[in-house]
Amino acid sequence: MPPRAAYVHAPFCRHRCGYCNFTVIAGRDDLFARYLAALTLELERLPDDSEVDTLFFGGGTPTHFDPAVLEELLRLVQARLPLAPGGELSVEANPIDLTPEKTELLARHGVNRISMGMQSFNARKLAVLERDHRADDIFQAYERVRATTRSISLDLIFAAPGETLADWQADLRQAIALQPDHISTYGLTYEQGAAFWGRRERGELASAEEELEALMYEAALDELTAAGYEHYEVSNFARPGHRCRHNETYWLGREYFALGPGAARYVDGWRESNHRSVLTWMRRLEAGESPVVDRERLPPEERARERLVFGLRRLEGIDRHAFAAETGYTIEALGEVALADFLQHRLLEIVDDQLRLTRAGLLVSDSLWPSFLE
Structure with missing residues (x-):
């Protein structure tokens, strides 16, 4: 049976945040059209009749695209990977990108789950994390999306440099007050290759103490479960009926398609990863070559x-x-x-x-x- 889930990686961002070690390219909006053309070529490599139950657009920031490009992305992917009735269609979004035009566009193309990468409401913490939005942007975006989307998830980061337990509890309580359907909480990690790694090595940033980070995680468990959220995965909390069905594909060991630079898939018992370089991924597809850089069949x-x-x-x-x-x-x-x-x-x-x-x-x-x- 072919996979019933698919992930599409949109690598573009306005700015690469210091903690980010994902496959991301910033300041290259001139590559939008070329990306769509390469993605079309990769989609053509999929088997026919590839209907899916979950479709997830991640990044990067899919909502960074201009409206016309975003609309074409949603159209061409769903033409090759149609969503089954009752399916889950998720898009990762940056709060400042969720304009009235883009919010309406997402709803019109069947997006029924928005994962908002807002990370915090705290102005100082947002600045430390190099985020380009403010708390007011989150509130405005949330109000727009709430009117058009079945399920909203908020991403929160804890253990940022200089953050106190009280700061984190305030973030949790503000998130709960918005009544989203799903909340994900992640401790800040310092990945080699990310700017924060180098800054920590130079003594410019300090990691949170392990004891404080543990207290913050426990605060999330207590605050969110007390507010009626089901803690269903190490980092994820959901109201009834709002678990992330796409991510459960990974946790349950099921197979899935994945497209785009750096994307990793699991199909027919094979694990494959595309080249992480956006330009190399494009060039390979343009030349009629496979974008795959690693391939293995697990024993x-x-x-x-x-x-x-x-x-x-x-x-x-x-x-x-x-x-x-x-x-x-x-x-x-x-x-x-x-x-x-x-x-x-x-x-x-x-x-x-x-x-x-x-x-x-x-x-x-x-x-x-x-x-x-x-």
Whole structure:
């Protein structure tokens, strides 16, 4: 069965934020038309009848496109990847891009989920994160989108340089007051290759203390669940019926299409990644060549280990019997010593044959995964 999910990467931004290490190109709006032409060539490589249940436009900033370009992007992708009835069509958006014209355009083309990368309402924190919007821009964009879109998600970053626990709690409470359908919370990371990495190495920025970052994460758990949000994945919270169905494709180990520079796909048991350079991705497609730079078929055991780690990110955890039936491996066979250790230290628990993270495990989840992947 072909994948029922697809991701399209739009790499353009007005400005590359200092913490960003994604495939992004800033200040090259002159490449819009060439990008669309190359994407059309990549879409033609897909099998016919590629109907999907979820379609996600990420970036970069898809809403950075001029209205005419954005409309053409939505049109040409949906012509090749039609959305099934009841499907989820998500677009990542920057608050200042959500003008009345673009908001109406998105709704007209069937976009029913907006993921707004607003990160904070705090002016000082927004400046530190090098964001180009203010709190007022968020409120105005939210009001417009709320009138036209079924589901709105807000992205929030915590543990920014100089941020206090009180600052973070204020961000959480302001987000809750808007009553979005979904909220994602991410601790700021310093990725090698991003500007913030170099600034931290030079002593210009300081990472938040681990204890403070843990308190901030726990504040998110407490504030959001108390407000009626279901904590369904390590970093994600949703009102009933508003989980991100597209991202659950990844966490459940299902296959998916992906297009655009740097995009990674999983189709017919093969994992492939496109070239991260926007220009190289374009040139390869223009020359009739494949944009793929890495390709591998994971052995069954490696697929099972990956399935285990992604599945444990979901708060529901993993049904041990279903996992063994699906992968051919028991969880014990993949990491008996690590599993026993994590259960003993109450980082994992088994409830009704579901293996899942405890609250203590949530706080250190990233440090657990290597033990299951080795």
